[in-house]
Amino acid sequence: MSTTSTVGEVIVVGGGAGGLTAALVLARARHRVTVIDDQTPRNATVGEFHGFPTRDATAPHRFRADALTELGSYGVTIVRSAVASALSTDRNVAMKMADGTVILGDAAVLATGVHDELPQIDGLARRWGTSVFNCPFCDGWEHRDRPVVVIDAAPGADHLAEMVRSWTPDVTVVAAADVVALCGEGSTLTHVTLRDGRVIEATGAFVKAPVVPRSSVARALECAVDDDGYIVTTETGATSNPLVWAAGDVRRPPPMPHQVVLAAADGSTAAIAIHKSFIAGALGFSKVHQGVAR
């Protein structure tokens, strides 16, 4: 075995844009990287995402598959499982899987994303990401100058409607509690029916719903989170645990935007900060790394 091949051992939890980018940059900086991902990304049902140069209108599953192929070429280990619990000492982090397997690292990147708590409305969930969305910067263009409803299921719906009006003047705001069903052929939307019998024509819907950070691993590692559960970080993604960084939506409380390109940027930023910490001698105590066979 080469004696100089690995700078440090890093665990990345989360295989979305944030985690995959962190893993790529770390692997290329000669770290041994393990990505743990339970394959429930926020955009799992999204037909195509937008706003990422060269990947505009790409299916998210295609993006992840291509990234995993790239990571494979650098020898990154992929574990398709959920982290059930986690622990850290001042020297290493340990991730425990549901089957009891434990994975150890010198440092970790948490890119676990957020969860959208969608209102229980007939026909909504199966259109999430195809004709029902959360963000006009992501999907407003496809609905420009068309009839759109904004569904109010959380504070901020009026602001969302104001934003959507940049793309189309035909915006109707409805309370989630007043909506009976979203209707149309397959995953398309043609109209929304309300409890009072009204029918609103709409080819798209934007939902203001609660967004919940997936920060259970961060809490287990005693990383500080804010009142809403977002991981508190510095600009480079460092958390209050000196062995742990965060990237992507889970470290982006409102009004910070949630975008694939921003999650990717976070992953790269965290990876570079981690590498610099190894080089500065602030990480990697648990094993001897540079110049010594592992």
Ligand SMILES: Cc1cc2nc3c(=O)[nH]c(=O)nc-3n(C[C@H](O)[C@H](O)[C@H](O)COP(=O)(O)OP(=O)(O)OC[C@H]3O[C@@H](n4cnc5c(N)ncnc54)[C@H](O)[C@@H]3O)c2cc1C
């Ligand atoms: C309907 C919709 C449409 C969107 N459209 C766009 C768009 O057009 N353009 C755009 O830029 N953005 C879009 N977004 C936003 C975009 O999806 C997110 O900003 C992006 O996915 C964030 O990436 P991430 O890596 O932070 O999190 P995610 O992509 O959510 O990845 C997090 C990963 O962590 C894993 N995970 C979480 N907890 C654990 C655990 N305990 N153990 C193991 N794995 C775990 C999950 O399985 C998941 O794969 C859209 C979002 C939605 C909801």
